[in-house]
Amino acid sequence: MEKKISLPLTDEMISSLHAGDMVYLTGTVYSARDAAHKRMIETLEEGKELPFDIRFQTVYYLGPTPAREGQVIGSAGPTTSSRMDKYTPKLLDLGMKGMIGKGKRSPEVISSMIKNHGIYFAAVGGAGALLSRQIKKSKVIAYEDLGTEAIREMYVEDFPVIVVIDSEGNNLYQR
Amino acid sequence: MRELDVRQIADAVRDMCIKINYELSEDMQSALKKAAETEKGELGRQILGILEQNLEIAADDSIPICQDTGMAVVFLEVGQDVHFTGGSIEDAVNDGVARGYTEGYLRKSVVRDPLDRVNTKDNTPAVIHYSIVPGDQVRITLAPKGFGSENMSKVFMLKPADGAEGVLEAVVGAVREAGPNACPPVVVGVGIGGTFEKCALLAKKALTRPVGSSSDKPHIAALEKEALARINELDIGPAGLGGTTTALAVNMETYPTHIAGLPVGVNICCHVNRHIQTTI
Incomplete structure (x- = not known):
């Protein structure tokens, strides 16, 4: 089924989405990958706040190539999600709702998604040039020193993803 | 003895890094095109269309x-009659x-130390494999390697008794385990024989062989064909969402080995299998 979704996600939207749905996302997403996740968790452990309000937000596992002059962003496809698994349950507990990446998730992440009513989308890996066209704005909002691994606030339009694991734990990779 | 200024090598490497990250080699382009025609699953065909x-x-x-845009892997085959000058x-x-x-707007993906993980900010150093060959030329093969698929690669120290069937099980098993993580359809480089490190290096080198070519050893060519057929029955498919195109090719390279061993390296590459070569 094809659906259009405006971000941020709501619990109603998440309930209406099922593993296998093709979804076009419009709205704000935040990029974060390995190093940004590590730092976010360290920040929390120090008792400090995350650099953005993660409640109901969608995080895109992405480290783009640099933009040329006149471009919003460079190549911008998903990275492998499982490397974020160690950090993900904590972020879901804090209210993060959506994740965009590629590949399998751990049983711990899936049970945390069920508990926290989260959803996991996959974008097509290795289609970074095509996906970059759907990113209309991008700005680094934290951890600039991490280069490609900095946190970016991005506005996407009709960004194509597939629901791989829904909030009930149905998993498209396990057919 | 031929004198060769190393700046010529530097310039060639620069140009190849940029070219191959924007445009795949002909063999990969036609393999993807062919896959889009033969894929049986509808979603699989759709994904191949997107690619x-x-x-x-x-x-x-x-x-x-x-x-x-990868870590730069460079194979340098240096003619023994070459004398490098200029550094x-x-x-x-x-x-x-x-x-x-830097000049090609490519991603800087290399950290200076595997544990302190500070980015070097210019994607150096490369991983360089040198070999000395006859002649007075230098052949450079560049293969920028993405790590989604590199992380799913494996070395198996099989027993001689495991034989060809053991090799097939190792190769197919590695691809099954990689599943959607390695960005299928993948290209599978396999190194058989040698030692622990030699089989891994052969597997990497196998990825630079044109997709669609076969081993010149008939029994290895048959093994490549059988491995590809079994992998494409796994129903992992493009993007891991199902289909008959899980791998575009299985390339195998072999080397003599010890009486006690059967090392097998499996280096998986995503569908953006970049390899480019030039001779100076």
């Missing part, structure tokens, strides 16, 4: 095919990589 479109957009908009060959290769990745 073809992605290649067109990369070329038209000057955007790298994939954001993971160190290793510095020259790294200078070429640094300029290529």
